Amino acid sequence: MTISRPLLIAGLIALTLAAAIGSILFGPVHLSLARMIAAFTGHGDRIATTILLELRLPRMLLGLGVGAMLGLAGAALQGYLRNPLAEPSVLGTSNAASLGAVAALYFGLAALHPVVLPVLAVLGALLSLAGLSALAGRSESPLTLILAGIAIATLATAGVSLALNLSPNPFAAMEIMTWLLGSLENRSFEHVWIAYPCIAIGGLLLLWDGRALDALTLGEDGAQALGVDLRRTRIRLLLGTAIGVGGAVAVSGAIGFIGLIVPHLVRPLTDRSPSAILVPSAIGGAALLTFADVAVRLIDTRNELKLGVVTAFLGVPVFLIHLMRERRLW
Amino acid sequence: MVSISLEQVGVSLGRRTVVRNASATFRAGTLAGIVGPNGAGKSTLARAMLALVPHIGRILVDDAEVATMPRAELARRVAYLPQGQTLHWPLTVERLVELGRLPHLAPMSRIGDADGAAIERAIARADIAALRERVATELSGGERARVLLARALAVEAPALIADEPLASLDPGHQIDVMELLHGEARAGALVIAVLHDLTMAARYCDRLVLIDRGTIVADGTPAEVLTPANLKSVYGIDARVELAGDWPTVTALGRSR
Numbered sequence: 001m002t003i004s005r006p007l008l009i010a011g012l013i014a015l016t017l018a019a020a021i022g023s024i025l026f027g028p029v030h031l032s033l034a035r036m037i038a039a040f041t042g043h044g045d046r047i048a049t050t051i052l053l054e055l056r057l058p059r060m061l062l063g064l065g066v067g068a069m070l071g072l073a074g075a076a077l078q079g080y081l082r083n084p085l086a087e088p089s090v091l092g093t094s095n096a097a098s099l100g101a102v103a104a105l106y107f108g109l110a111a112l113h114p115v116v117l118p119v120l121a122v123l124g125a126l127l128s129l130a131g132l133s134a135l136a137g138r139s140e141s142p143l144t145l146i147l148a149g150i151a152i153a154t155l156a157t158a159g160v161s162l163a164l165n166l167s168p169n170p171f172a173a174m175e176i177m178t179w180l181l182g183s184l185e186n187r188s189f190e191h192v193w194i195a196y197p198c199i200a201i202g203g204l205l206l207l208w209d210g211r212a213l214d215a216l217t218l219g220e221d222g223a224q225a226l227g228v229d230l231r232r233t234r235i236r237l238l239l240g241t242a243i244g245v246g247g248a249v250a251v252s253g254a255i256g257f258i259g260l261i262v263p264h265l266v267r268p269l270t271d272r273s274p275s276a277i278l279v280p281s282a283i284g285g286a287a288l289l290t291f292a293d294v295a296v297r298l299i300d301t302r303n304e305l306k307l308g309v310v311t312a313f314l315g316v317p318v319f320l321i322h323l324m325r326e327r328r329l330w
Numbered sequence: 331m332v333s334i335s336l337e338q339v340g341v342s343l344g345r346r347t348v349v350r351n352a353s354a355t356f357r358a359g360t361l362a363g364i365v366g367p368n369g370a371g372k373s374t375l376a377r378a379m380l381a382l383v384p385h386i387g388r389i390l391v392d393d394a395e396v397a398t399m400p401r402a403e404l405a406r407r408v409a410y411l412p413q414g415q416t417l418h419w420p421l422t423v424e425r426l427v428e429l430g431r432l433p434h435l436a437p438m439s440r441i442g443d444a445d446g447a448a449i450e451r452a453i454a455r456a457d458i459a460a461l462r463e464r465v466a467t468e469l470s471g472g473e474r475a476r477v478l479l480a481r482a483l484a485v486e487a488p489a490l491i492a493d494e495p496l497a498s499l500d501p502g503h504q505i506d507v508m509e510l511l512h513g514e515a516r517a518g519a520l521v522i523a524v525l526h527d528l529t530m531a532a533r534y535c536d537r538l539v540l541i542d543r544g545t546i547v548a549d550g551t552p553a554e555v556l557t558p559a560n561l562k563s564v565y566g567i568d569a570r571v572e573l574a575g576d577w578p579t580v581t582a583l584g585r586s587r
Contacts (some may be wrong), residue, residue: 082418208437215432217419218412218481225380225410226485227402227433272420 003269005276012266012283016064019290023060026297027051058192059184063290065192066184066248067258069199071285072278073245074259075266076206079213079274080237081142087259088245091145091238092128092152094256097249098180099156099163100124105176106163117179118194118250125246128152129238138231141220145234182253182308184293191251202244203282205236210275217274255308257315258285264318288314331358332392332407332488332520334379339387341371341378341544348374349385350544356522356537358488361515363531364524365555366541367565372524373413375541376493379522380410391489405433409485411492413524415474420467423477427452427462430484448486456480456510472503479510489520496527508534528580532556540564553578562586 003011024036031039031048038044039052070088077086088094100120104110110117135148160180167173212233215223224230249255262285263277270276292310299305334356341349349371356362364372378385381396381404389396391407409430417426430452431445441449453459456476461469466477475495482490492511496504504527512534515521525531531538532552540548540555542564548555556578561569568583 079419211432211435211437214421215429217417217421217426218429219414219416219418221377221380221382221412222410224382224401225405225408225412226429227405229401271422271425273425274419 002271005270008266008269008280009283012280012287016283016287016290019287019294020060020064022294023063023290024052024056026294027056028297054188055186058187058189059293060290061192062184062187062195062251063293064286065195065199066252066255067289068282068286069202069244069248070255070258070289071262072203072206072282073241074285075263075274075277075281076209076213076237077241077259078263079277080209080216080233081146082216083142083146084264085260086146087257088241089153089256089259091132091149091241092154092156093125093241093245094249094254095153095156095160096128096131097121097125097246098254099159100127101179101250101253102160102163102176105179106167106172114188114190115194118191118247121250122194122198122243122246124156125242125249128156129242131155132238178306179253180308181306182255182311183296183304183306184252185304187251195247195251198243198247198250202240202242202247205240206244207278208236208240209233210278213274213278253306253308255289255311257311258289261315261318262288264322331518333357333390334408334489334520334522335388335390336375336379337388337390339375339378339385339389341374341383341385343374343383348544349378349541352387352541352544352546354539354546354549356489356520358520359515359518360536361512361521361523361534362537362539363535363552364522364539364541365526365528365531370541370564371544372541373493374544376491376522376524379491380404380408402433405485405487407487408489408491409482409487411479411482411490411495413493413497415471415478415498417467417474420465422462423458423464423466423469423480424449424453424462426466426477427458427480427484430481430486433485433487449484451486452480452484455483455513471498472500472506475499475503475507476510479507483514488518490514490522492521492523494524494526496525496530504530528556528561529578532577532580556580 029051035044035048036052039048073088078084100123101117104117104120131152132148135151136145164173164176212228215226215228220230263281266280266284267277293307296305296307296310336352336354339349339352352375366372374383377383379389396404427449431441431448434445453462456479458476458480461473466474495507508530511521511523535552538552538555539546540560547564548560556571558569558571561567566586568586570581570583571578
């Protein structure tokens with residue numbers, strides 16, 4: 001069911017706005033609308049102002065930014081690799097970012113300053129890019145890149161497991177596990193200032209090659225014969241993913257499935273060309289992750305529910321629907 | 331008036347030399363066929379002309395070397411119809427033909443009026459207006475071949491290289507595609523097609539280049555190239571070659587002993 005692009009974008013923006021408003025309205029502490037308006041206009045009490053401006057506002061901004069980046073990166077990678085199952089972790093980027101963050105927790109560096117963990121996570125993502133380039137070489141084959149990505153992801157996951165295995169005490173292991181489950185809780189504007197520049201640079205790099213992704217529909221020879229410089233396209237795509245997803249994962253922890261499911265959700269509403277799903281996937285990712293983050297706050301559980309757990313559960317029905325369609329059961 | 335010149339071109343893939351010392355010049359207004367047995371190096375030679383594989387020697391489009399020409403510039407001068415009909419995403423026919431305008435567009439720019447007009451001309455020339463809303467991956471082989479050809483025509487390049495455009499097409503669709511390529515050449519374009527069907531090649535091409543194990547062994551009109559002796563030495567077959575009208579028809583009689 002293809003719908004017009006302006007209508008699709010407008011609908012997704014409306015959804016994202018609803019998610020953003022929900023993210024401001026809901027939290028463990030109930031705030032009346034009057035207190036919120038007063039806080040936003042500079043006349044509120046200290047508690048309301050702190051909750052809204054220092055906790056919920058950065059959390060909302062991070063939900064939007066991280067979700068947009070994961071959705072966009074998933075859409076760009078699916079187009080580049082011509083594989084509907086591709087997502088940021090297929091290149092090992094998010095795993096390497098996780099390893100960087102886990103190293104910060106393991107060696108106690110995260111306690112030095114709040115920015116140490118995200119910075120190490122971004123560094124991990126950039127290092128994975130160097131490893132990926134070295135392993136994949138000059139080959140433009142998507143299979144080579146996927147194999148190199150799996151090698152990087154496996155290595156990074158092994159490193160995380162090793163950190164858990166050798167963690168000096170149960171609290172350190174718990175801290176690492178908690179981070180790995182992914183969350184936007186207790187994030188501040190410091191995290192926003194770390195994530196947003198990375199997301200902006202990564203996003204621009206990924207949006208640049210929309211037409212090249214379309215051309216790859218015809219295969220590598222077909223795309224090159226249409227004037228696409230595949231080497232440059234690949235460099236921009238890998239850099240964009242490493243910087244953008246690295247910056248996002250650095251502040252949110254490992255959040256899976258957004259990059260995988262959002263392109264699948266928006267693709268049927270577009271003309272299915274890779275470039276047509278980039279922007280809708282970014283907006284859709286922002287909406288979905290922010291809604292998931294609101295759900296985390298609304299679902300009453302004994303222990304705090306983590307965002308990465310909710311997004312993982314969201315992935316299941318989407319793929320069941322695709323499976324049923326593939327088997328012509330629906 | 332576009333021309334493509336090969337000067338002692340060689341291509342190696344890995345350690346294997348696939349094309350050796352190939353020299354030829356192709357000029358505008360010609361439909362040239364590259365023929366030869368499987369693995370002879372036909373497609374590799376075509377890909378070298380588009381700088382898709384590294385080569386030694388010189389390949390010139392007009393007076394510019396393809397090896398150093400910016401990709402978009404080469405794409406505006408030489409359109410390419412790759413071998414096979416693989417499409418990785420289920421695009422509509424119109425969207426697919428639109429891809430042909432890519433060499434003329436800046437990144438993140440929109441399709442302009444001139445591009446729209448070129449797309450319409452390509453759709454009309456390939457006679458696929460009735461298919462424009464259809465999803466390209468759901469078309470029959472013959473329909474898809476015409477759509478992919480329209481995509482290549484939408485580039486509106488002065489030269490077109492088509493790699494096995496008749497593969498897996500029935501005789502009717504083969505004639506449709508060859509008529510279209512022939513029409514492009516008559517309208518002033520340079521068309522180079524890699525072909526397996528020798529009778530089709532003889533029927534429509536102005537000139538044939540016969541390749542054997544990477545070397546050009548014959549170059550001339552179909553009647554000059556498709557001789558029983560050439561067919562025996564290159565394909566290893568005994569063949570009867572008869573003139574049907576102005577062009578030769580080839581009937582393979584069996585493996586030569």
